[in-house]
Amino acid sequence: EEFLFLKGSILDKAGERGKALEIMERIISLNPNNYRALNYVGFFLADQEVPLLAPEKRGEVILRALSLLQRAVSLAPDQAYILDSLAWAQYQAGDIQSAWQNIQRTVSMPGGADEAEIWEHYGDIAQSSGMLEQAVGGWKKAIELEPEAQERLTRKIDFALKGQ
Numbered sequence: 382e383e384f385l386f387l388k389g390s391i392l393d394k395a396g397e398r399g400k401a402l403e404i405m406e407r408i409i410s411l412n413p414n415n416y417r418a419l420n421y422v423g424f425f426l427a428d429q430e431v432p433l434l435a436p437e438k439r440g441e442v443i444l445r446a447l448s449l450l451q452r453a454v455s456l457a458p459d460q461a462y463i464l465d466s467l468a469w470a471q472y473q474a475g476d477i478q479s480a481w482q483n484i485q486r487t488v489s490m491p492g493g494a495d496e497a498e499i500w501e502h503y504g505d506i507a508q509s510s511g512m513l514e515q516a517v518g519g520w521k522k523a524i525e526l527e528p529e530a531q532e533r534l535t536r537k538i539d540f541a542l543k544g545q
Contacts, residue, residue: 382408386417393421398429409449416456420463423449427470446470461493465502472506480506497527501534508541516541 389404402425408418426446431439450467457463468483484506487493494500504519520534 382412382415385411386415389418389421398425414452414456416453416460416463419449419453419456420460420466423447423453423470424466427466427473431473443470443474447474459490461487461490461499462496464490465493465496465499468506469502472502472509477506477509481510494522495526497523497530500526501530504534504537508537513541 385404385408389401389408392398392404393401402422405418405421405425408415409422412418423446426442426449431443431446434442447467447470450463450470453463454460454467464483465487468480468487471477471480471483484499484503487499488503500519500523502519504516504523507513507519508516517538520538524531524534
């Protein structure tokens with residue numbers, strides 16, 4: 382399991398996400414309680430698959446992502462990155478209220494406030510909740526943590542402020 386997870390992680394970083402996904406699915410078939418593989422597959426489905434699907438095809442995929450991530454959270458409730466994944470899947474599913482509750486919990490957990498991606502999710506979810514000030518604050522925090530993303534995140538801020 383550890384070797385497979387490492388191999389999948391390396392493939393992911395190399396841009397071979399399809400191969401990485403296959404390995405993570407294999408890990409889950411070997412051990413349905415491997416919370417890291419559950420998180421990987423669940424987040425991948427919510428982040429990479431769902432946005433590309435036609436609306437009528439999203440339901441089954443997002444339900445699977447939510448199921449995997451809820452199980453991962455129950456197995457590792459103290460892992461901020463996993464709760465962030467669940468919040469993101471809830472956001473993608475249109476359950477903004479649950480997503481907002483979970484992303485707020487995420488940033489208050491140990492390690493949760495240290496990741497740019499988590500703060501970007503915070504901003505996106507806050508914007509969907511109509512909380513522009515919190516959204517901009519989240520995106521600015523993401524820029525502090527990942528200056529390379531400044532251009533992309535500044536576009537989000539500018540777009541949000543123009544729509545105000």
